[in-house]
Amino acid sequence: MNDSTTSHHRAPVRRRPEGWTFLVEAARDLRTTGALAPSGEALAHALTSPLRAHASRPLSVLEAGAGTGAVTRALIPRLSRGSRLDIVEANPRFAARLRDLVAAHPHLAGASPKVAVHRTYVEHLSTDRRYDVIVSGLPLTNFTPVQVDRIMARYLELLHPGGVLTYFAYLGTRAARALTASRAEARRHTAVNEVMAAYQRGYATGRWTVWANLPPAHVWHLRRPLAPSRHQERLRDAAGR
Numbered sequence: 001m002n003d004s005t006t007s008h009h010r011a012p013v014r015r016r017p018e019g020w021t022f023l024v025e026a027a028r029d030l031r032t033t034g035a036l037a038p039s040g041e042a043l044a045h046a047l048t049s050p051l052r053a054h055a056s057r058p059l060s061v062l063e064a065g066a067g068t069g070a071v072t073r074a075l076i077p078r079l080s081r082g083s084r085l086d087i088v089e090a091n092p093r094f095a096a097r098l099r100d101l102v103a104a105h106p107h108l109a110g111a112s113p114k115v116a117v118h119r120t121y122v123e124h125l126s127t128d129r130r131y132d133v134i135v136s137g138l139p140l141t142n143f144t145p146v147q148v149d150r151i152m153a154r155y156l157e158l159l160h161p162g163g164v165l166t167y168f169a170y171l172g173t174r175a176a177r178a179l180t181a182s183r184a185e186a187r188r189h190t191a192v193n194e195v196m197a198a199y200q201r202g203y204a205t206g207r208w209t210v211w212a213n214l215p216p217a218h219v220w221h222l223r224r225p226l227a228p229s230r231h232q233e234r235l236r237d238a239a240g241r
């Protein structure tokens, strides 16, 4: 599964309200969907701030786990002429909505930023492209530690040296899991947090708390160093590259 559509390939169709679509998909598969509702504007704003820092030059941007496009809508107007946005979304119904969003967006008319929607898992995205900014909406705390490590290592590989990864983590998920989940599930969650903590120690440049979101979330910014870090070298050795 890795099909792509670039901007202006399809005519928009009428779709269900965004919140309803999200809830239906969460009921279908909460682990992959990762939330009951799309991100709010404040969270989308915090996630897209690295684009504002470089607003004047063309950027190569990857958005992973775009859902119904809550963050995509904040991203698109920030793309200057000559920029490129690759949107990766695993859920085919969300991917169809994203294609409609791209097809109808006024900022994408004419020879402006190029946007492509890829219906695939980000870890399966096959590309030689490197990105200035990666915005991840993936529900990493729902995955196994091995999956999370693989995805984070791939993000770093996909960034240009000096490029920035932004992602969010809902507040209080660990405490909620400790109360409601099995011991194995609580252990998995702790192990994922340890993987994330190693990446944060190696690459984080900032963390912000967005209270005006349901639920509130931390937004992290990680930067790929200009020269390979020791953490990256260890990752490369472990992968035999």
Ligand SMILES: C[S@@+](CC[C@H](N)C(=O)[O-])C[C@H]1O[C@@H](n2cnc3c(N)ncnc32)[C@H](O)[C@@H]1O
Binding pocket: 032, 033, 034, 035, 037, 038, 039, 064, 065, 066, 067, 068, 069, 070, 071, 088, 089, 090, 091, 094, 120, 121, 122, 123, 136, 137, 138, 139
């Ligand atoms: C928590 S939602 C975030 C949606 C949107 N970015 C937002 O903030 O409202 C997570 C999204 O990631 C998608 N997803 C989960 N695992 C994925 C993967 N491995 N690759 C690509 N998308 C994935 C889900 O289908 C879902 O749309």
